[in-house]
Structure formats: C-alpha cells, structure tokens
Amino acid sequence: MERVIKKYYPNAETGREITRSCINKLIDKHGFDTQKTILGTSVCSDEIVRTSTNFRDYIDHKNPFSLGGLGGFPFTGTTGFGAFAAHIPDNGYAIIEYGPHIGVSKTGTIGNVQRMGQTLETTCCGALKASVNDILKNQAGTKDSDLDYQQWKLEEQLLPAAEDIGNHEEPLVAATDVMYQQIDKRIKELLKKSAGSFKNTTVVLIGGIIINTDFELPDWFDLREFSVEIF
Numbered sequence: 001m002e003r004v005i006k007k008y009y010p011n012a013e014t015g016r017e018i019t020r021s022c023i024n025k026l027i028d029k030h031g032f033d034t035q036k037t038i039l040g041t042s043v044c045s046d047e048i049v050r051t052s053t054n055f056r057d058y059i060d061h062k063n064p065f066s067l068g069g070l071g072g073f074p075f076t077g078t079t080g081f082g083a084f085a086a087h088i089p090d091n092g093y094a095i096i097e098y099g100p101h102i103g104v105s106k107t108g109t110i111g112n113v114q115r116m117g118q119t120l121e122t123t124c125c126g127a128l129k130a131s132v133n134d135i136l137k138n139q140a141g142t143k144d145s146d147l148d149y150q151q152w153k154l155e156e157q158l159l160p161a162a163e164d165i166g167n168h169e170e171p172l173v174a175a176t177d178v179m180y181q182q183i184d185k186r187i188k189e190l191l192k193k194s195a196g197s198f199k200n201t202t203v204v205l206i207g208g209i210i211i212n213t214d215f216e217l218p219d220w221f222d223l224r225e226f227s228v229e230i231f
C-alpha cells in the first residue's frame with residue numbers, strides 16, 4: 001500500500017504528521033493563537049475524510065464549518081465563505097483545509113478502502129470514481145442537474161480534462177489531480193471575493209490530496225498549498 005501511495009504522492013506524509021507541522025508553523029512563525037482559531041473545511045461529504053487530519057485536537061473551537069460537498073468542491077460558495085468569516089473570533093485566525101480524497105487499500109487498490117464493519121472494499125472517492133466511469137464511457141454530463149446537482153457539477157469540472165484522465169494509467173489519480181486544481185482555484189476565488197468579510201483576521205489555506213486507507217490504518221495527506229494571508 002505504502003509503495004502505491006509513494007508512487008503517485010512521493011511527498012505525502014500521514015495526516016497527523018502534516019497537522020502537527022502545520023500547527024507548529026502557524027504558532028511559531030505566524031503567531032496563531034489556538035484559542036482564537038476556527039476551522040473551515042472543503043472536503044468530501046464522505047465520513048472517512050474527517051479522520052484524515054486532526055486540526056481540531058489543537059484548537060479550542062472543535063466544530064469545523066463545512067464549506068464543501070461531494071468531491072471536496074466548495075459548494076457553499078460566497079454565502080458560505082461570508083458566514084464562515086463572520087464566525088471567526090475577534091481579531092482571530094481561520095484554518096481552511098481543502099482538497100479531494102482518494103483511497104488506497106491494503107491490497108494496493110487505488111480508489112478503494114475497507115471501511116469499519118465491512119469485509120469488502122468500497123469506492124473512495126465514490127463520487128469522483130463515478131465521474132471517471134462516466135467519462136470513460138462517454139456518458140459525462142448526463143446527470144440530473146437538479147436531483148443530483150453536486151455530482152453534475154463535479155463532472156462539469158472534470159470534463160475539460162476528459163482526454164488526459166482517460167489516457168492516464170490510473171484515471172482516478174488524474175481526475176483527483178484535476179479536482180484538486182479546480183478546488184484550489186475556486187477556494188482562492190471565493191476568498192478574494194469575500195475578502196471584506198475577513199477583515200482583521202488571519203487566514204491560512206491548507207490544501208492537498210487526502211489519501212484514505214483501510215479503517216485501522218492511518219490516513220495520509222499530500223500537502224500542496226500552505227499560505228497565510230492577513231486581511
């Protein structure tokens with residue numbers, strides 16, 4: 001399993017290692033006060049994503065604001081960003097963690113994990129894998145834009161890269177990379193648009209690819225963005 005993770009994500013570390021090093025940097029270099037810090041996440045709705053990092057263990061405000069939806073895309077938009085900004089403690093700090101996720105099971109299978117209480121492996125990220133299957137079968141863009149809005153939107157984000165995804169030896173790895181870029185771009189756009197709401201706060205963007213593994217094993221994180229902005 002680790003060999004497969006390192007093949008596609010050579011810089012990945014366990015989520016706990018990443019969390020600790022980010023928190024240390026935020027306190028030592030950027031003066032973050034963990035009593036005045038809240039967490040916002042734009043990660044997939046999948047429950048196994050919650051344990052991939054542990055920022056909440058280090059900060060007083062334990063409950064994260066959920067900015068994302070399927071695949072980790074920031075579906076709550078400018079309204080979500082405005083609300084999140086309004087919840088930051090006075091002259092306080094915000095951590096925004098974001099990115100898609102991908103499973104790598106003990107058997108080394110990409111796009112699968114074994115979940116607690118189950119004997120068989122299931123898909124991870126199921127939403128992204130379903131999008132990739134649609135792309136490979138030339139059925140992308142056929143989802144119901146009302147009843148299945150988030151999935152429809154994910155496919156819309158991946159479609160321009162359909163050829164690259166299809167040509168990759170592991171199409172899900174390619175799709176996850178594309179999704180990361182789309183999420184990263186959108187998060188920065190939303191932050192810029194809502195800059196006024198973040199006045200007098202300090203925000204750190206922590207972006208990357210979450211690598212989930214079987215339930216009894218640690219999750220990994222491939223850190224791709226760490227930037228601090230004072231508003």
Ligand SMILES: [Zn+2]
Pocket residue numbers: 044045046070071101124125126127128
């Ligand atoms: Zn997912």
